[in-house]
Structures are given as structure tokens and as C-alpha cells.
Amino acid sequence: MRGFWLLVHVLGFTLWLGAGIATMIAGLTAKRFAPAERLAAYRVMSAVFRMVVAPGVVGVLVGGFVLSAPYMRGDVPGWLGLMMGAGGLGALIVLFVVVPTAARLGRLELDPRGELPEVFPRLRKTQIISASIAGGLGIVALIAGTRACVAVRLTNRLPVLQRLCTGQSPHLGRRAEHISAPSSISA
Numbered sequence: 064m065r066g067f068w069l070l071v072h073v074l075g076f077t078l079w080l081g082a083g084i085a086t087m088i089a090g091l092t093a094k095r096f097a098p099a100e101r102l103a104a105y106r107v108m109s110a111v112f113r114m115v116v117a118p119g120v121v122g123v124l125v126g127g128f129v130l131s132a133p134y135m136r137g138d139v140p141g142w143l144g145l146m147m148g149a150g151g152l153g154a155l156i157v158l159f160v161v162v163p164t165a166a167r168l169g170r171l172e173l174d175p176r177g178e179l180p181e182v183f184p185r186l187r188k189t190q191i192i193s194a195s196i197a198g199g200l201g202i203v204a205l206i207a208g209t210r211a212c213v214a215v216r217l218t219n220r221l222p223v224l225q226r227l228c229t230g231q232s233p234h235l236g237r238r239a240e241h242i243s244a245p246s247s248i249s250a
């Protein structure tokens with residue numbers, strides 16, 4: 064069952080971060096469009112946020128909580144705590160700010176002059192800021208989850224990252240040196 068929840072978790076952040084970056088590019092590209100086409104692009108992005116990003120985030124949270132259960136009986140390793148904190152906060156921002164804002168942007172109509180409605184720039188700004196913060200937190204969670212080994216080897220200077228990096232990953236087969244998983248997981 065553990066493999067299934069890991070799949071839900073990994074699929075979840077793949078959808079979240081992948082579709083998030085795609086909508087960012089779409090939003091930037093749509094800046095050049097005429098008002099009607101630009102609103103049409105936001106309707107498409109709204110559908111992507113509601114039907115891809117939001118289910119992805121739910122998958123990350125549900126998978127993450129189920130996978131966390133064995134750790135709750137003992138110490139939570141640093142990398143896992145960072146993943147849960149950063150990923151959890153990012154997920155809540157997506158569910159409570161980014162997706163509702165995308166839905167509102169997707170419902171906008173041109174004003175009577177055929178221009179973008181007055182509320183558009185404010186909603187777009189909220190969307191850019193909240194999605195960037197949430198995406199940044201998602202990347203931090205990804206770096207924590209993978210123990211950022213490449214970055215650590217490149218810098219070879221950050222003791223905190225080095226400690227996170229040498230933690231055991233039962234799935235990726237890294238050797239445990241400083242951090243060991245609970246026995247229920249290693250078994």
C-alpha cells in the first residue's frame with residue numbers, strides 16, 4: 064500500500080508544479096493578446112487550475128499524510144519536517160487563494176467598451192503573487208524530499224543541507240548515515 068500512496072503523492076506534486084509552470088508561461092504569453100483573447104486564455108488556465116492543479120494538491124496532501132503516519136510515533140527527520148511545512152503551506156495557498164482566484168479570472172467578461180474589466184489587474188496580481196509563493200514552497204519541499212544531493216555536492220559548504228542529504232531514503236536506496244526511518248518503514 065505504501066507504494067500506492069507514494070505514487071499518489073508524487074503524481075500530485077508533478078501535476079501541481081508541472082501545470083503551475085505551464086499556466087505561468089500561458090499567462091505571460093497572453094499579455095500580448097487582445098482583451099477578448101486574453102480573457103479566453105484565462106478561462107483555459109482556470110480549467111487547468113481547477114481540474115489539474117487542485118486535484119494534484121489534494122493528492123500531495125492525502126498521500127503525504129498517509130505516508131507520514133509511521134513517523135508520528137517517533138522523531139520527524141529534518142528533511143521531512145521541511146517538506147511537510149513548506150509543502151503543506153504551499154498546498155493551502157493553492158487551495159484557498161490560487162484556485163479561487165483563477166476561477167474568478169476565468170469568469171470575467173469584457174466591459175461595455177470591449178476592454179478588460181477593472182477588477183482584472185488586481186486579480187491577476189493576486190494570482191501572480193500567491194502562485195509564485197506556493198510554487199516556491201513546492202520547490203523547497205521538492206528539494207527537501209530529494210535531500211538536494213546535487214546542490215550539496217556542488218556547494219559542499221552547507222552543513223544543514225549535508226545533514227538532510229545523507230538521510231535515508233527507503234525508496235531511492237540511499238544509505239542511512241545520520242537519519243534512519245522508523246522501523247515500520249525500513250521493514
Ligand code: HEM
Nearest residue numbers: 076127128130131146147150151201204205208209232234
Ligand atoms: C509540493 C510539495 C511536496 C513535494 C514536492 C514532496 C516531495 C516528496 C518526495 C520527492 C518524496 C520521496 C522521498 C523519498 O522517498 O526519498 C516524498 C515523500 C514523502 N512526503 Fe512529500 N512532498 C511534498 C509535500 C508533502 C507534504 C505536505 C507532506 C505531509 C503532509 C509530505 C510527506 C511525505 C512523506 C511522509 C513521504 C515519505 C517519506 C519516506 O518515508 O521516504 N510531503 N515527498
